[in-house]
Amino acid sequence: MAALTFAELATSCIGLAREVPxxxxxxRRYVNLDNAATTPALRQVRDAVDGFLxxxxxxxxGTGYKSLVSTEAFExxxxxxxxxxxxxxxxxxxxxxxxTTEMVNKLSRRFGLGRDDVVLLSDAEHxxxxxxxxxxxxxxxxxxxxxxxxxxxxIETELHRAHGRAKVVAVCGASNVTGYQPPIHAIARLAxxxxxxxxxxxxxxxxxxxxxxxxxxDPEHLxxxxxxxxxxxxxxxxxxxxxxxxxxDQGDPDHVGGGMxxxxxxxxxxxxxxxxxxxxxxxxxxxxxxLARAIACLTEVGFDAIADHERRLTAYALKRLAEVPxxxxxxxxxxxxxxxxxxxxxxxxxxxxxxxxAAALAWEGGIGVRHGCFCAHPFIAHLLHVxxxxxxxxxxxxxxxxxxxxxxxxxMSFGIFxxxxxxxxxxxxxxxxxxxxxxxxxxxxxxWGEYEAExxxxxxxxxxxx
Numbered sequence: 001m002a003a004l005t006f007a008e009l010a011t012s013c014i015g016l017a018r019e020v021p022x023x024x025x026x027x028r029r030y031v032n033l034d035n036a037a038t039t040p041a042l043r044q045v046r047d048a049v050d051g052f053l054x055x056x057x058x059x060x061x062g063t064g065y066k067s068l069v070s071t072e073a074f075e076x077x078x079x080x081x082x083x084x085x086x087x088x089x090x091x092x093x094x095x096x097x098x099x100t101t102e103m104v105n106k107l108s109r110r111f112g113l114g115r116d117d118v119v120l121l122s123d124a125e126h127x128x129x130x131x132x133x134x135x136x137x138x139x140x141x142x143x144x145x146x147x148x149x150x151x152x153x154x155i156e157t158e159l160h161r162a163h164g165r166a167k168v169v170a171v172c173g174a175s176n177v178t179g180y181q182p183p184i185h186a187i188a189r190l191a192x193x194x195x196x197x198x199x200x201x202x203x204x205x206x207x208x209x210x211x212x213x214x215x216x217x218d219p220e221h222l223x224x225x226x227x228x229x230x231x232x233x234x235x236x237x238x239x240x241x242x243x244x245x246x247x248x249d250q251g252d253p254d255h256v257g258g259g260m261x262x263x264x265x266x267x268x269x270x271x272x273x274x275x276x277x278x279x280x281x282x283x284x285x286x287x288x289x290x291l292a293r294a295i296a297c298l299t300e301v302g303f304d305a306i307a308d309h310e311r312r313l314t315a316y317a318l319k320r321l322a323e324v325p326x327x328x329x330x331x332x333x334x335x336x337x338x339x340x341x342x343x344x345x346x347x348x349x350x351x352x353x354x355x356x357x358a359a360a361l362a363w364e365g366g367i368g369v370r371h372g373c374f375c376a377h378p379f380i381a382h383l384l385h386v387x388x389x390x391x392x393x394x395x396x397x398x399x400x401x402x403x404x405x406x407x408x409x410x411x412m413s414f415g416i417f418x419x420x421x422x423x424x425x426x427x428x429x430x431x432x433x434x435x436x437x438x439x440x441x442x443x444x445x446x447x448w449g450e451y452e453a454e455x456x457x458x459x460x461x462x463x464x465x466x
Contacts, residue, residue, distance in 0.1 A: 023440040028366030036413035048293035077288035086212040101128040103226035103241035108132040124148035148175040159194040173205030178331030179344030185220035234294035238287030248274035326350035343414030359451040360438040365429035403449030
């Protein structure tokens with residue numbers, strides 16, 4: 001059977017030909033430029049899930065044949081994840097959960113940190129790789145530049161200053177705001193030299209570049225990584241955390257219930273070894289199947305091909321967007337960047353509020369983007385030079401249920417299926433919005449900070465029965 005090609009994979013995303021309503025009663029083919037949030041499902045993933053439903057049953061301890069098949073499939077999915085990040089021979093385990101956010105929370109609690117312990121993280125982190133650490137330790141924030149890059153010397157300075165109390169360096173594999181890829185392996189070398197562990201939030205990196213945790217005897221190895229299936233063309237609700245099995249074999253799990261114990265008496269509990277110890281209740285088998293199939297497809301095509309496509313598309317988009325009157329780009333704006341980056345481009349348009357601009361792109365161009373702060377408020381405030389006094393006024397307005405004044409950006413982000421023609425259309429719509437402004441009628445909803453399109457209801461197919 002011939003190997004899957006990049007072109008075949010790119011055209012196998014579900015919904016590419018779907019038309020959506022636009023102002024004036026017309027319809028346009030949807031242009032999805034919001035892949036940093038969620039990607040569409042691959043046809044191969046959907047088919048794998050649909051096909052497996054014939055044998056779907058309970059996982060672990062069931063003696064029926066379908067249960068045995070389901071259990072075997074679940075463990076094969078776990079092995080596929082370990083192979084995907086190069087951890088299958090490292091004594092590592094892969095723990096399934098809902099998403100990356102849940103996985104970071106699980107890891108942060110499992111360390112057993114105290115308030116004298118230090119966790120280093122950058123000012124460019126997603127809230128999911130920031131807030132969980134705040135709850136369990138003293139967080140030291142490393143400043144970043146306009147790309148989201150940290151000064152490695154500053155990291156080493158803070159590691160020295162912690163005097164051995166630095167337990168974790170938590171860093172994203174790629175920024176969900178600018179697309180910048182931190183040198184995670186170089187950061188790991190620094191952390192390990194000072195006795196700290198490294199966690200890489202690979203939610204944005206894993207769909208776009210190969211992830212390799214490396215052998216534990218490599219000073220640049222990654223101790224823990226996590227990522228989500230819904231950003232990897234497998235939106236069936238699963239996330240995964242990979243780390244040393246011996247680490248997760250110790251300590252009490254953060255969530256407890258059935259399926260994670262060896263024995264329970266009225267007054268004692270004996271936890272199962274990892275990974276069962278951290279997967280209470282019935283696991284998301286179909287989500288694991290979806291992720292494993294997506295990994296197989298991406299791996300078969302190869303991340304070199306994926307990266308080449310996204311680099312070309314990003315360079316083309318940066319060049320075309322620079323032609324839009326009044327458009328301001330953030331992050332690394334060079335069409336051919338010296339450092340690798342994923343296809344995430346943040347921007348604003350002079351005189352147009354980011355929420356209104358995003359709504360106009362949707363309802364006048366059929367273009368899906370993201371706007372706001374992208375769950376990275378400190379980084380957005382840094383990029384937009386928001387002063388402390390201004391930030392305090394914004395907080396007061398938010399607490400009064402008015403989000404309309406929040407500073408933010410618009411973000412376009414690419415997947416394997418996006419094309420230069422889609423970039424051209426987005427540039428055409430943005431140019432028209434720059435010259436004439438939005439042509440539709442919009443209503444601001446202050447409590448949300450969003451603009452609704454008047455007389456354009458959101459349609460849900462009644463045949464879905466929801």
